[in-house]
Amino acid sequence: MATHAGEKLQDAFPHAKLIFPTASRSRAAIYKRSYTHQWFDHWHMNEPTKRQELMRAGLRKSCEYIHGILRREIQEVGKENVVLWGLSQGCATSLTSLLTWDGEPFAATIGMCGYLPFANHIEDIARGGNSESEDLFGNEDDDPFSHSGDEDGKGGIFGREDSVSQDLPTQAVAFLRDEIEIEGENTMVFQNIPVFLGHGIEDEKVPIEIGREAKTCLGLLGADVEMIQYEGLEHWYSKPMLADIFAFLRERIM
Secondary structure (H helix, E strand, O other): OEOOOOOEHHHHOOOOOOOOOOOOEEEEHHHOOEEEEOOOOOOOOOOOOOOHHHHHHHHHHHHHHHHHHHHHHHHHHOHHHOEEEEEOHHHHHHHHHHHOOOOOOOOEEEEEOOOOOOHHHHHHHHOOOOOOOHHHHOOHHHOHHHOOOOOOOOOOOOOOOOHHHOOHHHHHHHHHHHHHOOOOOOOOHHHHOOEEEEEEOOOOOOOHHHHHHHHHHHHHOOOOEEEEEEOOOOOOOOHHHHHHHHHHHHHHHO
8 A cells, every 4th residue: 555656654653553444244235135344235336326225233333333433533642633534335434434533623535436425315405306215215205205204294304393493414413313313413524634645547336426416415515625537547546546645644633
C-alpha cells in the first residue's frame, strides 16, 4: 500500500495506530445464502435500489460496532487523531457510521470505491421529495412514510412531533437512523468531519455512478466532501489515489 513515490501509510504517518476490523460471517443473499464475511447483506450492485431491506440488520450491527471503536479510540488518542477509512462495502459501512455518529467530530473519513446505502431515498428526502419507498419495503404496510408514529397522526413521517420543523438534511438522516434502527441523537456532527472519496472510473463491482451518487448525497446533507475519480482504475485503490489521500490527511491531522 504505497504511493507512486513509494511512500507507505506507515511512512506518511509513522505515529499512527492502525486498526483493521474484520466483518463478521453471515449469510449472503447474492450467494444463495452461503456464509461469507460481510458488513451487511445486500443485493447485486447493478440493482442498488432493489431489496434494500437486506441491509438493515447488518448495517445496524456494524455501525454500532464501528461507533464503539470510534469512542474508544477518541478517548485514547484524541478526536483530532482519529480517521475512519473503508474500502468497498467497508466504505459503505463507514459512510453510514459517519452519518449516524453522535459523538465528537473526529479528523476525517476516507472512502475508496464504495457507495452510500439507501442513497436514493436519502437524496430524495434531502431534495424535498416524499421518497417513494415501494422498492425498499415491498408493501405499503411497511412504508415508514405511511406511518404517523402515533394514533392521532401527529408524529410525522419519522414518528417525531418535531419532524415537520426539521430541515431537509436532518429529515434525510433521521430516515436513515430510523431505517436501520440505530440509537442515539441525530446531531448532524458529520457536517464537521471532512470526507474524501476515491473511485475508479472503470470499477465494475461498484459502478462509478453509485460512487458519484454517494458524493451528491453527502453534499446535499451538508457534508464537507471531496471526490476524485481515477481513469483506468477498476475496483481497487491505486498509487495516485493513495497520494491524494495522504495529502488530504496531512492537511487535517498534521
